[in-house]
Amino acid sequence: MSDPLQPGAVIGILGGGQLGRMLSMAAARLGFATHIFEPGANPPAGQVADRVTTAAYDNTDALAAFAKSVDVVTYEFENIPTAALDVLEAHRPIHPGREALRISQDRLTEKTFLRQLGLQTAAFSDVYDLASLAAAIAETGTPAILKTRRLGYDGKGQARLSGPQDASRALEEMAGAPALLEGFVDFSHEVSVIAARGLTGEVACFDPGENVHRDGILHTTTVPARLSSAQRTDAVLLAANILNALDYVGVLGVELFVTPQGLVVNEIAPRVHNSGHWTQNGCAVDQFEQHIRAIAGWPLGNGQRHADVVMENLIGADMDRVPDLARDPDTALHLYGKAQIKPGRKMGHINRIQRTG
Amino acid sequence: MSDPLQPGAVIGILGGGQLGRMLSMAAARLGFATHIFEPGANPPAGQVADRVTTAAYDNTDALAAFAKSVDVVTYEFENIPTAALDVLEAHRPIHPGREALRISQDRLTEKTFLRQLGLQTAAFSDVYDLASLAAAIAETGTPAILKTRRLGYDGKGQARLSGPQDASRALEEMAGAPALLEGFVDFSHEVSVIAARGLTGEVACFDPGENVHRDGILHTTTVPARLSSAQRTDAVLLAANILNALDYVGVLGVELFVTPQGLVVNEIAPRVHNSGHWTQNGCAVDQFEQHIRAIAGWPLGNGQRHADVVMENLIGADMDRVPDLARDPDTALHLYGKAQIKPGRKMGHINRIQRTG
Numbered sequence: 001m002s003d004p005l006q007p008g009a010v011i012g013i014l015g016g017g018q019l020g021r022m023l024s025m026a027a028a029r030l031g032f033a034t035h036i037f038e039p040g041a042n043p044p045a046g047q048v049a050d051r052v053t054t055a056a057y058d059n060t061d062a063l064a065a066f067a068k069s070v071d072v073v074t075y076e077f078e079n080i081p082t083a084a085l086d087v088l089e090a091h092r093p094i095h096p097g098r099e100a101l102r103i104s105q106d107r108l109t110e111k112t113f114l115r116q117l118g119l120q121t122a123a124f125s126d127v128y129d130l131a132s133l134a135a136a137i138a139e140t141g142t143p144a145i146l147k148t149r150r151l152g153y154d155g156k157g158q159a160r161l162s163g164p165q166d167a168s169r170a171l172e173e174m175a176g177a178p179a180l181l182e183g184f185v186d187f188s189h190e191v192s193v194i195a196a197r198g199l200t201g202e203v204a205c206f207d208p209g210e211n212v213h214r215d216g217i218l219h220t221t222t223v224p225a226r227l228s229s230a231q232r233t234d235a236v237l238l239a240a241n242i243l244n245a246l247d248y249v250g251v252l253g254v255e256l257f258v259t260p261q262g263l264v265v266n267e268i269a270p271r272v273h274n275s276g277h278w279t280q281n282g283c284a285v286d287q288f289e290q291h292i293r294a295i296a297g298w299p300l301g302n303g304q305r306h307a308d309v310v311m312e313n314l315i316g317a318d319m320d321r322v323p324d325l326a327r328d329p330d331t332a333l334h335l336y337g338k339a340q341i342k343p344g345r346k347m348g349h350i351n352r353i354q355r356t357g
Numbered sequence: 358m359s360d361p362l363q364p365g366a367v368i369g370i371l372g373g374g375q376l377g378r379m380l381s382m383a384a385a386r387l388g389f390a391t392h393i394f395e396p397g398a399n400p401p402a403g404q405v406a407d408r409v410t411t412a413a414y415d416n417t418d419a420l421a422a423f424a425k426s427v428d429v430v431t432y433e434f435e436n437i438p439t440a441a442l443d444v445l446e447a448h449r450p451i452h453p454g455r456e457a458l459r460i461s462q463d464r465l466t467e468k469t470f471l472r473q474l475g476l477q478t479a480a481f482s483d484v485y486d487l488a489s490l491a492a493a494i495a496e497t498g499t500p501a502i503l504k505t506r507r508l509g510y511d512g513k514g515q516a517r518l519s520g521p522q523d524a525s526r527a528l529e530e531m532a533g534a535p536a537l538l539e540g541f542v543d544f545s546h547e548v549s550v551i552a553a554r555g556l557t558g559e560v561a562c563f564d565p566g567e568n569v570h571r572d573g574i575l576h577t578t579t580v581p582a583r584l585s586s587a588q589r590t591d592a593v594l595l596a597a598n599i600l601n602a603l604d605y606v607g608v609l610g611v612e613l614f615v616t617p618q619g620l621v622v623n624e625i626a627p628r629v630h631n632s633g634h635w636t637q638n639g640c641a642v643d644q645f646e647q648h649i650r651a652i653a654g655w656p657l658g659n660g661q662r663h664a665d666v667v668m669e670n671l672i673g674a675d676m677d678r679v680p681d682l683a684r685d686p687d688t689a690l691h692l693y694g695k696a697q698i699k700p701g702r703k704m705g706h707i708n709r710i711q712r713t714g
Contacts, residue, residue: 007679007692007705025382028405031692031705048385050404284638284689284710293683302686306710307663322364326650329659332641335364335388348364348388353641353663 004199004297005071007031011292012070012092014084016043016052018336018346019076019272022280024049026288032296037066044336045076057084067091074250074295078104078270079151095199095295096250100270103246107149107180110268117245119238120264123183127174133167136181143184146170148177158216185264187257191225194276195239196290197248199297204290205236206283206303209311211255211275217344221275221311223282227258234263242268251276251291274346278311279303281332281351308354316343325350361556361654362428364388368649369427369449371441373400373409375693375703376433376629379637381406383645389653394423401693402433414441424448431607431652435461435627436508452556452652453607457627460603464506464537467625474602476595477621480540484531490524493538500541503527505534515573542621544614548582551633552596553647554605556654561647562593563640563660566668568612568632574701578632578668580639584615591620599625608633608648631703635666638689638708665711673700682707 005011011027013020016038024034024045033050036043039057046052051069055062063084067073073094078101085101088094103113111121125136127146137144142164148157157177159170171179190213195205210225211218227235239254253273255266276287285293285301293300314321319341325331335348362368368384370377373395381391381402390407393400396414403409408426412419420441424430430451435458442458445451460470468478482493484503494501499521505514514534516527528536547570552562567582568575584592596611610630612623633644642650642658650657671678676698682688692705 004680007676008694008696021385025385025405028378028382028694029691031694033404033694047390047407048382048405281641284687298680299684304686306712319364323361323655327656329661330641334386337365337385337388337390339365355663 005032008033009071009296010035010050010069011295012037012066012073012088013045013049013076014038014073014080014088015076016040016045016049017076018044018338018348020045021048021336022277022288022334023074023076023272023291026286027292029289030292030296030298032292035066035070037063042339044338047337057081060087063087064091072295074291076271096248096252096270097246100246100248100252104268104270105150107147107267108178111180113245114242114265114268117238117241119241120262122185122264122266125181127171127179127181130168130171133171133179133181134164137161137164137167140181140183142166145182145184146174146179147182148174148179150177185257185259185266187259187264189226189258190266191227191235191256191258191263192221192273192275193235193239193254193256194251194273194279194287195236195243195254196251196287196294196300196303197240197243198294198300199249201244202300203240203243204300204303205239206276206279206287206290207305208232208235208256209275209278215344217315217346218274218313220313221278223278223305223309223311231258231263238263238265246270250294251287274313274349275311277334277349278309278351280334281353282307282309310352310354312350312352313346314348314350316341316345316347319347322348328352330355362389365390366428366653367392367407367426368652369394369423369430370402370406370433371395371430371437371445372433373397373402373406374433375401375695375705377402378405378693379634379645379691380431380433380629380648383643384649386646387649387653387655389649392423392427394420399696401695404694414438417444420444421448429652431648433628453605453609453627454603457603457605457609461625461627462507464504464624465535468537470602471599471622471625474595474598476598477619479542479621479623482538484528484536484538487525487528490528490536490538491521494518494521494524497538497540499523502539502541503531504537504539505531506537507534542614542616542623544616544621546583546615547623548584548592548613548615548620549578549630549632550592550596550611550613551608551630551636551644552593552600552611553608553644553651553657553660554597554600555651555657556606558601559657560597560600561657561660562596563633563636563644563647564662565589565592565613566632566635572701574672574703575631575670577670578635580635580662580666580668588615588620595620595622603627607651608644631670631706632668634691634706635668635708636660637691638710639664639666667709667711669707669709670703671705671707673698673702673704676704679705685709687712
């Protein structure tokens with residue numbers, strides 16, 4: 001698939017949440033149709049996609065039929081079963097590719113990969129039982145965080161350890177899953193870089209955003225982030241370093257801790273990322289269109305920012321604020337069409353445009 | 358329907374072309390689902406809508422079922438048969454309302470309405486046969502344009518008269534349809550105002566854009582338009598005048614000729630308008646979202662422009678330029694997902710953002 005996709009081509013998206021929804025809308029802007037594959041009924045992305053397949057990731061027939069109906073496959077989340085990827089890839093290219101998925105699906109593999117690239121990460125040790133956890137604590141020190149190696153997101157699958165006495169409780173929370181002990185990083189703030197790499201290897205980065213979390217969920221991203229010029233350059237170069245090492249195609253999110261010793265990579269996400277939502281109202285080509293352009297073999301947008309933006313997630317009962325938010329002329333609303341409001345559920349986000357002068 | 362619609366409500370849209378498509382995407386951003394009613398198969402809007410009904414406008418059962426499935430009905434074009442409106446309105450509110458449709462469906466009614474508001478229009482006379490055409494020519498003078506009273510758009514249903522000798526040829530082109538002779542207006546340029554009025558009567562206008570046509574089809578809209586401060590005020594006030602007179606709800610397009618004697622209204626369109634597409638990349642709330650906000654009873658965006666923009670339509674073979682256009686960092690692409698490229702067919706548009714400084 002080295003030729004660019006023509007308008008009218010079909011983009012297959014695994015996962016029908018808000019990221020798949022916004023990818024669908026960006027694809028439509030470029031004249032592409034989308035086909036969503038999602039196990040859950042009535043996914044948010046289904047409302048704006050041309051087709052939806054409702055099937056499980058172990059339904060081989062449904063996966064094959066889905067793949068054959070599209071021109072390229074992409075995804076909104078990284079935890080796609082390997083067997084499903086095998087079926088899909090027999091029929092159509094998958095972007096970002098298997099290597100990016102293999103690495104980002106496992107925290108241990110990911111951190112090892114980042115270290116091999118010469119990047120800084122938190123101290124980490126492999127944990128599979130109480131003895132290995134005790135050894136990890138001795139090496140890493142406390143406080144520390146025990147995390148499952150796979151399938152964690154938004155603070156789930158994590159347990160904090162203030163000291164060795166928390167070891168057995170923390171290990172129980174892993175419920176037998178292989179885990180990783182991560183040392184604390186003494187950082188002043190967290191930023192993220194949303195970067196993209198095209199089919200022909202060109203790289204484009206959006207300006208880094210500064211992230212604030214609440215209850216383990218992203219609360220706001222502010223652009224520009226507080227970074228020195230040197231830090232800004234470092235952030236962009238390390239993102240490009242990661243993209244090139246993975247021969248990556250698509251948008252990648254890189255979360256970074258800012259420390260006196262430089263930038264420490266927290267984690268990478270091989271997909272569009274919540275901390276890149278600000279681009280919808282700050283850039284001519286947003287992260288969703290950038291991702292679609294990359295996987296379609298189109299030229300990338302350059303990521304230039306035309307406005308400062310503060311993105312804020314609308315979680316659960318934040319939806320009560322929508323009538324007031326709709327009244328603010330500098331606030332752009334992005335709601336996800338989710339039928340049920342639940343505590344902790346991402347229902348939408350706003351981008352507040354910061355007027356200069 | 359005085360309560361604002363809640364996210365999750367369903368917007369019914371008559372017509373599945375590019376305007377319906379972009380209305381659907383704007384509705385989705387606010388968390389609404391959309392249902393398209395369109396006689397033609399595989400409409401562009403269907404690719405991004407939650408539901409599509411494929412049925413003719415005289416299919417009473419389909420119209421009633423459609424109306425019952427939505428919370429409010431709107432439309433992307435003004436030539437909806439009156440009988441269809443009767444069926445729909447028995448079940449759900451229609452915005453913009455019947456009066457706006459009645460007036461804009463007939464050039465004679467529209468021009469009479471505008472004159473009654475004290476606004477300037479081209480000279481016009483009712484034409485139904487050769488004798489009335491001769492009288493009209495005597496009154497209006499030539500050159501002049503004969504236009505069908507109903508169903509004309511993009512230069513269709515029009516015939517130019519250089520002198521009385523063109524009368525019978527021009528009348529033949531009307532194919533028996535009631536017509537209107539319009540005198541030429543000596544104008545320097547054409548501008549349009551995209552204005553909106555909410556359910557509670559508030560009015561918001563976007564900055565006027567300057568339109569250039571080619572072969573009777575809009576070619577570019579440039580914002581800001583060349584207007585004096587006084588002309589800009591006049592343009593906004595007359596748009597508000599029209600909206601209030603119609604007790605209008607939604608977005609309205611007003612095309613104006615700029616003349617030494619002031620602004621002359623060319624025509625009004627009770628819907629989102631091609632000359633308002635620039636707002637997608639120039640305003641926090643674009644014309645499509647503005648229309649959805651209005652008909653949903655939400656507060657309007659204020660229309661403030663954050664960038665100068667030149668919109669250009671991509672017609673037919675202009676699609677060959679897409680690979681080059683995709684490379685321009687200041688160009689935002691909007692393609693309509695139409696399967697077939699035809700001469701004169703609107704395939705998409707671009708918004709070129711004009712960087713200042």
